Amino acid sequence: MSITDRTIPDRLQSPLERRLKSWESLLLLVAIAIFVANSFATPYFLNAWNLSDATFNFTEKAMIAFAMALLIISGEIDLSVASIIALASTAMGAAVQFGVDTPGLVLIGLGVGVLCGAFNGLLVTGLGLPSIVVTIGTMSLFRGISYIVLGDQAYRGYPPDFAFFGQGYVYWVISFEFVLFALIALIYAVILHKTNFGRAVYAIGNNATGALFSGIRVGRVKFILFLLTGLMSGVAAICLTSRLGSTRPSIAFGWELEIVTMVVLGGVSILGGSGTIPGVVIAAFVMGLVTFGLGLLNVPGIVMSIVIGALLISVIALPQLWHRWRR
Amino acid sequence: MLRALLKSREMLLIGAIALLLAIISTRFPAFVAPSNLADVFNDTSPLILLAIGQMIVILTKCIDLSVAANLALTGMVVATINVIAPGVPVVVILLVAVALGALLGMFNGVLVWKLGIPPIVVTLGTMTIFRGLVFLLSDGKWVNSHEMSAAFKAFPRTELLGLPVLSWIAIIAVLIFAIVMTRTTLGRAFYAAGGNPHAATYAGIDVGRTQFWAFTISGGLAGLTGYLWVARYAVAYVDIAGGFELDVVAACVIGGVSIMGGIGSVGGALLGALFLGVIKNALPVVNISPFWQLAISGGAIIIAVALNAQASRTKGRIILKDAEHAS
Secondary structure (H helix, E strand, O other), rough: OOOOOOOOOOOOOHHHHHHHOOOOHHHHHHHHHHHHHHHHHHOOOOHHHHHHHHOOOOOOHHHHHHHHHHHOOOOOOOOHHHHHHHHHHHHHHHHHOOOOOOOHHHHHHHHHHHHHHHHHHHHHHHOOOOOHHHHHHHHHHHHHHHHHHOOOOOOOOOOOOHHHHOOEEEOOEEEEEHHHHHHHHHHHHHHHOHHHHHHHHEEEHHHHHHHHHHHHHHHHHHHHHHHHHHHHHHHHHHHHHHHOEEEOOOOOOOHHHHHHHHHOOOOOOOOOOOOHHHHHHHHHHHHHHHHHHHHHOOOOOOHEEEEEEEEHHHHHHHHHHHHHHHO | OOOHHOOOOHHHHHHHHHHHHHHHHHHHHHOHHHHHHHHHHHHHHHHHHHHHHHHHHHHOOOOOOOOOHHHHHHHHHHHHHHHHHHOOOHHHHHHHHHHHHHHHHHHHHHHHHHOOOOHHHHHHHHHHHHHEEEHHHHHOOOOOHHHHHHHHHHHHEEEEEEEEEHHHHHHHHHHHHHHHHOOHHHHHHHHHHHHOHHHHHHHHOOOOHHHHHHHHHHHHHHHHHHHHHHHHOEEEEOOOOOOOOHHHHHHHHOOOOOOOOOOOOHHHHHHHHHHHHHHHHHHHHHHOOOOOOHHHHHHHHHHHHHHHHHOOOOOOOOOOOOOOOOO
16 A cells, blocks of 8 residues: 545535535436436337336346445455356256246245355355455356256246246336345345444455454354355346246356446445445446447447446546546 | 475376376276377467466466457457468467457556556456457457468467477477576566565565566467467357356466465466366266366366465464455
C-alpha cells in the first residue's frame, strides 16, 4: 500500500448528497439510460410480455449473485457455482429416471447444492486452502461428474408440474422466478444489512484477523457463506432445469463469469469488505437489459460476452482512472 | 542434500508419473514403448509451454485465465493470414504469433500494473473478450485444413533428430526458462515480487512491472502455442482449447507452484503438465471414457493444492493466530 494524502473535509456530506453520489445511484441512472435506449432501438422492447421474458435473463444468475456478493464481501470467491448447477441438474435428471416426483426433485436439487457448497467450504475453511484454487478445482470436478454421468446424452422427461418453477406465472406477466428473485433479494438484503451475521461478513472482509480477535468465528461464517452459495446454486439449478426441461452437462456453462461480473458491477469490492445488495439488484437489471436489448437487435451470444467482459473490466477500471484524473 | 532432493516435490512427481506408467504397462505394455512416450510428450507440449508461462504469472501472485482464449485468438489470426497470403514464410508467422500473444498479455499486464485491478478479474474479462474477438474475426466459420498452406501445417510436425519440432520447442522453452528463472535478475525478481512484495519493493524491484513482464511472457508463450496448435491440428475455430486454462492452472498447482506466489519451478510446471498428459493419453488406452478427464483434472487440482498446503505449513510455535491465509 502506498501512502496517500487525505484531506479532512470541513463538514460531512449530508445523507442525501451521499446517497445521490453513491455507486447505486449511478448504476440506477445507467439502468434507466439503457431502458430508454432499448425502447428507442427496437419497437418490440416496450411490451409487457417481452419485458417479462427479459427477466429470465438474469433472475437465476442473480439468485446466486446475492450469495456470491456476501462471499466476495467476506474476501472469498466461488467459481464453481455454474458447475454446481450442472451437478444438481444432473442429479435431478437421474432421479427422474427412477420416478421421483416434483417435491423429491426439489429436495435433491437443493441437497446437492448444499453438499457441493459444504465441500467447498470444508476445503477452504477446514484445510485453509485459497478459495480461488479450490473452486477452480471443484469447478472442473463437479461438471466433470456430470460429464461422466451423462457423456453426450441428455436427461428429459421431467414431470409436468415441475415446469412451474421455470415457466409458471404467479399473476399476469409476473413469473414465479421473478417473485422468487425479489424474495431472495429481500432476504439477503436483511441478512447483510440488518443482522449481526451481516456485520460479521463486512468485518471479516475488511480485516479477518481483527474480526477473529473481536470474537467472530471467521471459519464458521465463511463456511455458512459457502453453504448459502451452494444452496442458491441449487435453487438456480431447479429454476433453470425446469425452464429448459432438459439437462445436458454443458448446462449453465460460463455462468460463473456473468455472476461475478454482476456482483462486481453492483459495487461489491472484489478485494472484499464493501458492497450492498441493492447495488447487486440494480446490476442484475442492467445486465439483463443489456443482454435482452442486444438479443432483440440480433447480436449473437458470443458478442454479448465481449460486452460483458468489457463491462467487468471497465466498471473496475473507470473508478481507478477517475481517482487518478482528479488527483 | 540428497535427502532434501529425494523429498522435493519434483522427485515426488517423477515417482508418481513412474508409478502411473508402471501400472498402465502391466496391462498395456505398448503404452510405455519409447515411440509412444515420445508421442505423449509431443501431445503434452502445448500444455508444457502454457504451464511455464502460467507458473511465472502465479509466482508473482497473479493468475492468467486468458491463456486459452489468447491461444485461440492468435491461432485464428495466423490461420487467417495464411489463408489470405499463403506465401508468408513460417518464420514471419511465428514472429506474428509470439508478438500478438505478447501484446494480448501486455494488455492484461497493464491493467494489473497501472490500474491495480485484481488479476483474476482482468483475465476473466479478457478471456471472454479474446474469445469473442475470435468470433468477430472468423464470423464463426472454421479455417479448415485444405485452406492452409502445406508449409504452415508442416512446421510443428517436421521431425528433427527423431522428435517433431513441436516437442523440440517445448524442450527449448523449458531450458531457456529454467536458466531465466534461476540465473537472471528478471527471473529472481519474479520470485521476489511474489514471495514478499514489500521486501521486493524495498530491494528496488518494481512489483507491478515484474507482474507486467510475467503476463507478457505468458501471453507470448500462449501466442506461440496458438500457431503450433492450429498448425498441428490443421483447423482453427472459435472454441479451440476451450477450458484449457484450467488444465494449465492444474498443471502448475500439481507441479508444486504455490498460488500464494513465490514458490515454484520450471521443472515442477513441466512435471505437472506431464502428469496430466500421461493421464489424458492413458484414459483411452485403458478404456475409460474421455468424459472422465474433466473430473480427474479437477480432483488432481484439489489434491495437489491440499498437499501443497500441508507441505508448506509453517512449523514451530504459533504465538499469534492469523485468520487470513496470507496478506
